Amino acid sequence: MVEARLRVIYGDTDQMGVVYHANYFRYFEFSRMEFFRVRGGSYRELERDGFMLPVVEATCQYKAPARYDDLLLIRPRVSELRRASIVFTYEVAREDAPSTLLCTGRTLHACVGRDGRPKRLPDAFVRLIEQSP
Amino acid sequence: MVEARLRVIYGDTDQMGVVYHANYFRYFEFSRMEFFRVRGGSYRELERDGFMLPVVEATCQYKAPARYDDLLLIRPRVSELRRASIVFTYEVAREDAPSTLLCTGRTLHACVGRDGRPKRLPDAFVRLIEQSP
Amino acid sequence: MVEARLRVIYGDTDQMGVVYHANYFRYFEFSRMEFFRVRGGSYRELERDGFMLPVVEATCQYKAPARYDDLLLIRPRVSELRRASIVFTYEVAREDAPSTLLCTGRTLHACVGRDGRPKRLPDAFVRLIEQSP
Amino acid sequence: MVEARLRVIYGDTDQMGVVYHANYFRYFEFSRMEFFRVRGGSYRELERDGFMLPVVEATCQYKAPARYDDLLLIRPRVSELRRASIVFTYEVAREDAPSTLLCTGRTLHACVGRDGRPKRLPDAFVRLIEQSP
Numbered sequence: 001m002v003e004a005r006l007r008v009i010y011g012d013t014d015q016m017g018v019v020y021h022a023n024y025f026r027y028f029e030f031s032r033m034e035f036f037r038v039r040g041g042s043y044r045e046l047e048r049d050g051f052m053l054p055v056v057e058a059t060c061q062y063k064a065p066a067r068y069d070d071l072l073l074i075r076p077r078v079s080e081l082r083r084a085s086i087v088f089t090y091e092v093a094r095e096d097a098p099s100t101l102l103c104t105g106r107t108l109h110a111c112v113g114r115d116g117r118p119k120r121l122p123d124a125f126v127r128l129i130e131q132s133p
Numbered sequence: 134m135v136e137a138r139l140r141v142i143y144g145d146t147d148q149m150g151v152v153y154h155a156n157y158f159r160y161f162e163f164s165r166m167e168f169f170r171v172r173g174g175s176y177r178e179l180e181r182d183g184f185m186l187p188v189v190e191a192t193c194q195y196k197a198p199a200r201y202d203d204l205l206l207i208r209p210r211v212s213e214l215r216r217a218s219i220v221f222t223y224e225v226a227r228e229d230a231p232s233t234l235l236c237t238g239r240t241l242h243a244c245v246g247r248d249g250r251p252k253r254l255p256d257a258f259v260r261l262i263e264q265s266p
Numbered sequence: 267m268v269e270a271r272l273r274v275i276y277g278d279t280d281q282m283g284v285v286y287h288a289n290y291f292r293y294f295e296f297s298r299m300e301f302f303r304v305r306g307g308s309y310r311e312l313e314r315d316g317f318m319l320p321v322v323e324a325t326c327q328y329k330a331p332a333r334y335d336d337l338l339l340i341r342p343r344v345s346e347l348r349r350a351s352i353v354f355t356y357e358v359a360r361e362d363a364p365s366t367l368l369c370t371g372r373t374l375h376a377c378v379g380r381d382g383r384p385k386r387l388p389d390a391f392v393r394l395i396e397q398s399p
Numbered sequence: 400m401v402e403a404r405l406r407v408i409y410g411d412t413d414q415m416g417v418v419y420h421a422n423y424f425r426y427f428e429f430s431r432m433e434f435f436r437v438r439g440g441s442y443r444e445l446e447r448d449g450f451m452l453p454v455v456e457a458t459c460q461y462k463a464p465a466r467y468d469d470l471l472l473i474r475p476r477v478s479e480l481r482r483a484s485i486v487f488t489y490e491v492a493r494e495d496a497p498s499t500l501l502c503t504g505r506t507l508h509a510c511v512g513r514d515g516r517p518k519r520l521p522d523a524f525v526r527l528i529e530q531s532p
Binding site: 282284287288289291292295318320321322323324325326327328 | 415417420421422424425428451453454455456457458459460461464
C-alpha cells in the first residue's frame with residue numbers, strides 16, 4: 001500500500017482553521033504521483049508517451065478536519081481498471097492517528113491521447129498498476 | 134436563477150492548458166456567495182450568527198475543459214433543504230456558449246454551530262433560500 | 267485607471283482569518299487581464315502571436331488584511347515600459363474604503379518568444395498600453 | 400542548512416508548463432515550517448503562545464522555471480533578526496541540479512500578538528533560530 005505523506009501549510013487552511021475542502025483534490029493528485037513513483041513509473045513518462053489521464057469525475061467525503069501543521073497520510077488505491085479508464089480511491093488520515101479517516105475520495109480518469117480521444121491504457125502501465133504493492 | 138460570472142486566470146490553469154480540476158470547487162464556492170448575495174443575505178452574516186455550513190461531500194463531473202481567459206457562468210441551485218443540511222448543485226458553462234455544460238457539481242453542507250454540532254438552519258436563512266429567484 | 271473588482275472567497279483566506287499572502291499575486295494577475303481587456307486587447311491574443319510575458323520578479327507589501335467576502339479593487343498600472351520588458355505596479359483596497367491601501371505590489375515581466383528568448387514588445391501592444399486610460 | 404523537499408504537482412503548474420509564480424510563496428512557507436521543525440520548534444507552538452509572524456513584505460526573483468514532477472529543494476535562511484521582526488531568504492533548486500538556482504526569495508515578518516500589535520520575539524524562539532544549523 002502506498003502512503004503519501006504531506007504536511008499541511010498555512011496556505012491550505014481557511015478561516016475556519018481547517019484545510020479548505022478543495023485542497024484535498026490536490027492532495028489526491030500528489031498521492032497518485034507517489035503511487036506511480038513507488039511502482040517505478042511516473043505520470044510524466046506516461047504523458048511523454050502520448051497518454052493523458054484527465055479527471056472525469058471527482059468526489060470527496062469529509063469526515064473530520066485536517067489542520068495546519070498536521071502530517072497527513074494519503075493512501076491511494078486503484079479500485080477499477082478498464083481498457084481506457086481508471087478509478088482511484090483515497091483515504092486521508094493524520095500520521096499520529098492513522099486509523100481515523102479524515103476523508104475519503106474517488107477520482108475517475110479517462111485515458112486519452114494528445115488529440116483528446118479515448119485511448120487504450122498502455123500495457124506497461126497496466127502491469128505497473130497491477131503489480132503489488 | 135443566479136449566474137455567478139468569473140474569468141479564468143493563468144493561475145487556475147495547469148500544464149494541460151485547461152482549468153485544474155480542483156479549482157472548480159473554488160468556483161462553486163464563489164457561486165454560493167453570489168447566490169446568498171443576490172437574495173439579500175450573505176454567508177458571512179450567517180457565520181456571525183453562529184452558524185456554519187462546512188462541506189460534507191463534494192462532487193464534480195468534468196465534461197469539457199475551461200481555458201484561460203474564458204468567462205465562466207456558474208449556476209448554483211439548492212436541490213435539497215433539510216433541517217440541518219443543504220445540498221447545492223452547480224452547472225458551469227462559458228458565457229459565449231451558455232447551454233454547453235463544461236461541468237456539473239454538487240456539494241452537501243451540514244449546518245453546525247460554533248461547537249461543531251448539528252444545528253437547525255435558521256428560519257430567516259431558509260426563507261432567503263426558498264424565495265425566488 | 268483600471269480597477270479590477272474581485273470578491274474574496276473562503277478558499278483565499280487562511281486560519282488567521284485573512285487573505286493568504288500568496289493569493290495577492292493571483293489578484294495582481296487578474297487585474298493585468300482586466301487592464302488589457304479594458305484597452306481592447308488581451309493577453310491571450312498576445313500569446314497567440316507568439317509573445318509571452320513571464321514574471322521575472324514579484325513583490326508585495328502588506329499593510330492591512332483583506333477578509334472573506336470583501337470586495338476588493340485592484341488597480342494595476344504600467345510604471346515602466348522598455349523594449350523587451352514591462353513593469354506593473356498594483357494597489358489593492360476595499361471597495362468601501364477605496365483610499366485605504368491594503369497592499370501594494372510590483373511585477374516585472376520579460377517579453378519572450380516561444381523559444382524563451384527576449385523579444386521586442388510588439389508595437390500594437392505598446393500602443394495599447396500607452397493609450398489612456 | 401535546512402533543505403525542505405517538495406514535489407511539484409500538476410495543480411502547481413500553469414498552461415505555460417511551469418510552476419505558476421505565486422506558488423513559490425507557498426513553497427517558501429513550507430520551508431519555514433521545516434526550518435522551525437528541524438530546530439525542534441514549530442510555528443504552531445509559537446501561535447499557541449500568542450505570537451504571530453504575518454508576512455509584511457514578500458519578494459521573489461524567477462531565474463529558471465520549475466516543472467511538473469520536479470523534486471525541489473527550498474533552502475530557507477534567517478538573514479535578519481530584530482526585536483519584533485524577522486527576515487527569511489530562500490533559494491530554490493532542483494534536487495538533480497542543486498547549485499542551479501531556479502529562484503530566490505525574501506519574506507519580512509512582523510512579530511505581533513493576538514491583538515495585532517508588535518510584540519518582542521520570545522527568547523526561546525530567538526535561541527531556536529540562532530542555533531546551528
